[in-house]
Amino acid sequence: MKNYLEMSKHERRKALEEQQKLYEQQKAAGLNLDMSRGKPDATQLNLSMDMLQQNPYDLIYTRKGTDVRNYGELAGVDEAKELFAELLGLKMENIIMGGQSSLALMYDTVIKAFVLGVYGGSKPWGQQGKVKFLCPVPGYDRHFLITQEFGIEMISIPMKKKGPDMDLVRQYVESDPLVKGIWCVPKYSNPTGITFSNDTVEAFAALKPAADDFRIFWDNAYFVHGFRDKDDQLMNIFEACEKYGSEDMVYEFMSTSKVTFSGAGVAVLAASKHNIDFLTRQMSIQTLGYDKINQLRHVKYFKNVAGLKKHMQKQANYLRPKFDVVLAGLERGLKGTGIGKWSNPNGGYFISYDGLPGTAKRCIDLCAMAGVKMTPAGATFPYGIDPEDKNIRIAPSFPSTPELYQSMNIFCICQKIAALEKLLEEKDNE
Amino acid sequence: MKNYLEMSKHERRKALEEQQKLYEQQKAAGLNLDMSRGKPDATQLNLSMDMLQQNPYDLIYTRKGTDVRNYGELAGVDEAKELFAELLGLKMENIIMGGQSSLALMYDTVIKAFVLGVYGGSKPWGQQGKVKFLCPVPGYDRHFLITQEFGIEMISIPMKKKGPDMDLVRQYVESDPLVKGIWCVPKYSNPTGITFSNDTVEAFAALKPAADDFRIFWDNAYFVHGFRDKDDQLMNIFEACEKYGSEDMVYEFMSTSKVTFSGAGVAVLAASKHNIDFLTRQMSIQTLGYDKINQLRHVKYFKNVAGLKKHMQKQANYLRPKFDVVLAGLERGLKGTGIGKWSNPNGGYFISYDGLPGTAKRCIDLCAMAGVKMTPAGATFPYGIDPEDKNIRIAPSFPSTPELYQSMNIFCICQKIAALEKLLEEKDNE
Numbered sequence: 001m002k003n004y005l006e007m008s009k010h011e012r013r014k015a016l017e018e019q020q021k022l023y024e025q026q027k028a029a030g031l032n033l034d035m036s037r038g039k040p041d042a043t044q045l046n047l048s049m050d051m052l053q054q055n056p057y058d059l060i061y062t063r064k065g066t067d068v069r070n071y072g073e074l075a076g077v078d079e080a081k082e083l084f085a086e087l088l089g090l091k092m093e094n095i096i097m098g099g100q101s102s103l104a105l106m107y108d109t110v111i112k113a114f115v116l117g118v119y120g121g122s123k124p125w126g127q128q129g130k131v132k133f134l135c136p137v138p139g140y141d142r143h144f145l146i147t148q149e150f151g152i153e154m155i156s157i158p159m160k161k162k163g164p165d166m167d168l169v170r171q172y173v174e175s176d177p178l179v180k181g182i183w184c185v186p187k188y189s190n191p192t193g194i195t196f197s198n199d200t201v202e203a204f205a206a207l208k209p210a211a212d213d214f215r216i217f218w219d220n221a222y223f224v225h226g227f228r229d230k231d232d233q234l235m236n237i238f239e240a241c242e243k244y245g246s247e248d249m250v251y252e253f254m255s256t257s258k259v260t261f262s263g264a265g266v267a268v269l270a271a272s273k274h275n276i277d278f279l280t281r282q283m284s285i286q287t288l289g290y291d292k293i294n295q296l297r298h299v300k301y302f303k304n305v306a307g308l309k310k311h312m313q314k315q316a317n318y319l320r321p322k323f324d325v326v327l328a329g330l331e332r333g334l335k336g337t338g339i340g341k342w343s344n345p346n347g348g349y350f351i352s353y354d355g356l357p358g359t360a361k362r363c364i365d366l367c368a369m370a371g372v373k374m375t376p377a378g379a380t381f382p383y384g385i386d387p388e389d390k391n392i393r394i395a396p397s398f399p400s401t402p403e404l405y406q407s408m409n410i411f412c413i414c415q416k417i418a419a420l421e422k423l424l425e426e427k428d429n430e
Numbered sequence: 431m432k433n434y435l436e437m438s439k440h441e442r443r444k445a446l447e448e449q450q451k452l453y454e455q456q457k458a459a460g461l462n463l464d465m466s467r468g469k470p471d472a473t474q475l476n477l478s479m480d481m482l483q484q485n486p487y488d489l490i491y492t493r494k495g496t497d498v499r500n501y502g503e504l505a506g507v508d509e510a511k512e513l514f515a516e517l518l519g520l521k522m523e524n525i526i527m528g529g530q531s532s533l534a535l536m537y538d539t540v541i542k543a544f545v546l547g548v549y550g551g552s553k554p555w556g557q558q559g560k561v562k563f564l565c566p567v568p569g570y571d572r573h574f575l576i577t578q579e580f581g582i583e584m585i586s587i588p589m590k591k592k593g594p595d596m597d598l599v600r601q602y603v604e605s606d607p608l609v610k611g612i613w614c615v616p617k618y619s620n621p622t623g624i625t626f627s628n629d630t631v632e633a634f635a636a637l638k639p640a641a642d643d644f645r646i647f648w649d650n651a652y653f654v655h656g657f658r659d660k661d662d663q664l665m666n667i668f669e670a671c672e673k674y675g676s677e678d679m680v681y682e683f684m685s686t687s688k689v690t691f692s693g694a695g696v697a698v699l700a701a702s703k704h705n706i707d708f709l710t711r712q713m714s715i716q717t718l719g720y721d722k723i724n725q726l727r728h729v730k731y732f733k734n735v736a737g738l739k740k741h742m743q744k745q746a747n748y749l750r751p752k753f754d755v756v757l758a759g760l761e762r763g764l765k766g767t768g769i770g771k772w773s774n775p776n777g778g779y780f781i782s783y784d785g786l787p788g789t790a791k792r793c794i795d796l797c798a799m800a801g802v803k804m805t806p807a808g809a810t811f812p813y814g815i816d817p818e819d820k821n822i823r824i825a826p827s828f829p830s831t832p833e834l835y836q837s838m839n840i841f842c843i844c845q846k847i848a849a850l851e852k853l854l855e856e857k858d859n860e
Contacts, residue, residue: 045499052723054477069691071467099529104717114545115556115580124554128547144714149715150545170838264723276569285572285579287534291721293482293694334573393727 001336004419018422023370026410029288031371033407038190038349038395039262047414057158059296068292070239076291080295084268086305087224089236096276096283098267100292104266106217107146108298109251111181112282114150114215120248121213125180129238132183134172136164138352138380138391140190143183143219147382152180152380154193160190163200181217187234187305188222188233191352191380191393193234193345205240206251220384224309225258226347227316227323238272247272256298258349259312266290266298316347322396325352327405333412339419342394351394352380359418360389366414371408431766444506446850449843456840461801463837467631468620468779469692470745477744478690481731490725498722505710512727514698516735517654519666524706526713528697531722532685535648535697537576540679540852542712543582543610543645549708550678551643555610558842564602564612566594568782568810568821570620573613573649577812581685582610584812589622593630600637607640611647617664621810621823622784624806625662635670637679655688655741656777657753658744666700677702686728688779689742696720696728707836746777752826754783755834763842769849772824781824782810789848792818796844802837 007015011154060067062077071303075081076097085092098105117124123296125131132153133142139159147154155172156162184204189287198202202218218237226232235247241247256265271279302308323345330342330353342353355363368374375393378384393413396404437445481623490497492507505511506527515522528535547554555561562583565574566633569589578582585602587594594614602609614634624636634646648667656662671677680702698753701709732738749791753775760772760783774781789806798804808814824841826834 010799039501042497043502044499048499049486056482058847067472067475069693071469071692073693088506101717101719107716111541111545115541145715149712253557257501261723262722263497263499263503263719266556282579285575287531288536289531289693291530291694291724293691294721294724344827406434417600 001334003336003338004416005338006372007423009424012424014421016417016424019416019420022307023366023413023417026413027370028424029371031406031410033371033399033403035395035399035404035407036375037375037398038257038258041398041400043398044212044315044318045170045261047318051260051297052078054297056298057302059293062296068296071177071288074213074284074287074289075276076290077292077295077299079131079299080266082300083305083308084254085270087308088220088254088268088270089268089338090238094238094270094276096271096279097290097295098255098268098269100243100255100265100266100267100294101257102116102219102253103142105269106253107218109201109217109279110150110181110270112145112279113215117212118215119274121211123213125213127203131180132172132176132178133352134164134169134179135382136182136184137382138191138393139183140219140388141375141384143382144215144382147181147183155179156382157182159194161190161194162197162253163194166203167198167398170203173207174211175210178211179211180211181215183217183219185219185221186237187220188225188345188348190221190348191350191391193343193348193350193352195234198235201235201237201240202400203211203325204237205244207246209249214249216250220252220254220257221258222255222348225310225349227320228346230346231292238270246304248274251275259308259315260298264294266295287313319397321401322399323351325326325401326408328392328395329405329408329412333408334415337416337419339417349395349397351396353392353394355390355392355415356419357388357390359394359422360386361390361414362412362421363411363418366417367411370410370414372410374411431665433651433768434846434853435768437853439854442850442854445855446805446847448477449846451795451822451841453843453847456843457800459801461836463801463802463829464831465825465829465834465837466803466805467828468688469828471828471830474748474827475691475839476743477748479776481727482646482688484727484730485487488729489723496792498726501718503705504717504719507624507722507725509729510696513729513732513735513738517738518634518650518684518698518700518774519790520560520668522785523703524668524700526699526709527649527703527720527725528699529585530685530687530693530695530697530724532649532651532683532687532697533572535699536573536649536683538574539588539647539699539709540580540611542709543643545621546645546712547618549704550634555643558608560608561610561689562608564594564599564609564814566612566614567812568612568621568651568816568823571613571805571809571814573647574812574814577613585609586812588779589611589619589624591624592627593624596630597667598634603637603639603800609639610641610643611645613647613726613815615649615650615651616648616667617662618655619804620651620778621773621780621821623778623780624781628665631665631670633665633856635674635676637676644679646680650682651685651688652778653684655745655779660778662760662776662778668700670705675772678704681705689738694724697858698727749827751831752829752834753781754836755831756824756826757771759838759842763838767846767849770845779827781826783822783824785822785845786849786852787818787820788844789802789852790816790822792848792851793841793844794822796847797841800844802840802842804841812855827858
């Protein structure tokens with residue numbers, strides 16, 4: 001394909017006309033496709049149905065004899081804590097089992113920090129004026145919505161190839177005591193798909209925060225979600241912290257929302273012993289514990305870490321072709337045009353697409369009018385504002401393969417229209 | 431039995447010696463019994479095991495076709511909302527389905543009111559100085575722990591035969607804008623077992639709070655938990671509120687912790703449409719929804735309100751004898767002594783015992799030394815302090831019948847010792 005950046009005004013006009021014609025054809029087809037969220041489809045969910053087929057009478061007692069149907073075991077059943085601890089390279093004592101949502105655990109941790117404070121902090125965050133969070137961008141929209149909800153000032157930090165710009169992170173964290181946290185998806189990051197390098201993880205561990213109550217929100221959502229032969233390796237941040245004695249600075253989160261069921265999995269909070277003791281004390285006021293039958297159901301199904309990884313292999317085999325359809329669609333539609341670049345991750349749930357500046361919103365509107373729902377433009381940035389209006393998050397997991405094929409055809413047409421309109425407009429301005 | 435209050439000093443000394451002898455015998459038996467919490471035993475939990483025996487492939491789709499295994503349906507699946515709405519005499523739109531714990535829902539509602547405010551309120555509670563809650567006493571210890579956690583000042587309100595002292599409630603609520611809430615267990619109250627009369631419910635509905643953000647926390651934990659032929663009737667507070675246009679003032683809570691599984695049930699928040707819309711918006715930042723498989727599992731098992739009530743009949747038949755063993759033990763051990771009185775509720779999970787002032791703590795310590803764990807003295811009051819040191823919450827649900835029999839023998843001995851010690855001490859002071 002010809003590079004759009006090198007076209008003459010005339011060529012661009014002609015190309016735009018062509019794409020508009022194709023667009024009208026697609027629009028007439030009256031599609032209704034959703035690529036907006038990273039959620040599994042029904043077939044993928046079926047891969048975990050055996051978990052629900054277990055005999056319920058095998059799911060009553062923990063190994064130490066606790067009846068999971070009853071109250072008790074506030075921080076979760078031992079075998080669940082042990083399984084997820086092993087997976088994360090930690091000890092059982094570093095784990096609190098949550099409900100079905102790690103997002104809810106993060107929200108809960110933030111709101112409690114606001115009202116009740118965190119371990120080692122002299123005052124609750126809410127009593128310190130306008131506190132701030134660092135937000136690597138593009139990032140996960142729901143993280144940003146939480147900080148926005150509490151009126152926390154969000155500071156964008158550019159994502160580089162090996163993780164957030166750590167010089168900038170260090171500068172903010174070490175100089176400003178109002179910087180209380182940073183959102184991270186360290187492996188197969190949402191949406192960029194990158195995995196933080198060892199240097200990046202080390203740089204996090206080495207931070208010397210100006211605040212006595214700064215926390216890294218390490219949302220390890222895709223820690224076992226590689227789908228290629230080559231799985232990215234993420235350094236264990238707690239191991240890195242040992243050298244610096246900084247392990248109290250980290251809250252790690254994960255869940256089985258994309259391991260078993262998005263609507264009925266189990267979530268995990270991992271932290272230092274100090275933090276776990278502090279948070280468990282807070283939790284003792286809040287509840288008598290999360291759903292323990294579901295915890296035991298998960299553990300008895302996986303059996304061990306190897307079992308969980310084997311289970312994830314099924315998911316990988318199912319997801320990989322969906323990513324490949326999208327990647328092929330982007331190649332087919334846009335290769336050589338020079339108007340966009342996109343990630344090719346080894347795992348996770350997203351492909352991050354960067355178009356020409358000033359085209360993302362227009363492209364997504366065009367897609368919507370042609371029946372393809374994408375994540376809203378700007379969603380990957382704090383306050384929903386992408387300053388360059390160029391990043392689009394593509395979520396291949398939910399639509400079927402034929403739908404993905406059609407969606408990508410439409411997406412590429414919309415990209416071309418948006419890019420050509422923008423280029424022609426600029427040309428006019430010249 | 432002779433009335434201890436009418437005994438001579440000599441008779442009391444003799445009686446004390448006798449009881450001390452009996453106590454030493456019991457102590458030597460080396461028992462280890464727990465009457466401290468209102469939780470079901472394994473046999474009672476077994477009554478709900480059929481719910482877990484359902485074919486998981488019947489628990490995938492809601493009637494409108496939503497896959498409950500996936501994200502979505504933030505406020506819960508329609509059929510669950512409908513079932514619990516009908517049970518509470520409300521509409522589906524008045525319901526949010528929570529996780530497994532209504533306590534967690536209450537905590538969550540309080541902490542959000544603190545940071546984010548409530549519908550119609552001009553400011554979050556946390557920005558208004560030292561706010562206050564009214565606490566009918568004796569009451570539920572975990573309610574008081576939540577308000578204590580957030581530094582909310584707790585004001586005790588005496589419980590009368592028909593509910594809290596509503597003159598006092600009205601006086602506080604209508605004069606002090608810092609009074610933001612009141613804790614209520616309106617049916618088979620924890621621990622008194624009383625059910626609020628129609629007049630009491632009407633008086634709640636008629637309140638004209640000085641605050642624009644006052645809420646009644648209506649913890650209807652035992653709404654279908656009658657175990658006698660005669661079931662107490664609780665007026666629907668939302669119906670009462672209609673007359674006064676005051677329905678925005680009420681948050682109602684319930685759960686199936688004592689219907690199915692204490693560790694793995696479903697919880698419900700019921701409120702006005704205004705409140706539900708407001709809370710659902712807040713919730714949309716927090717999570718993508720609670721465990722919907724478990725919601726559908728509950729609904730498909732109960733089928734309808736009649737099915738749920740039929741299920742509760744099994745629980746009633748199982749619990750009733752446990753209460754009767756305790757009541758018989760109290761009669762056998764204490765009738766005519768004049769040193770205590772106790773409730774005889776038609777439902778719920780507790781018997782409330784009032785001994786002579788200044789004896790509760792001593793009695794519970796004696797029980798503990800003889801191997802019978804009771805709810806700590808004072809637990810039924812804010813800050814854990816019973817100003818008269820006389821109320822003891824007896825929870826008959828967990829121990830077996832033989833254990834209850836033994837426990838009550840010991841309890842009565844300990845009551846007698848504590849009372850005689852107190853009476854002799856007073857005599858000495860005279």
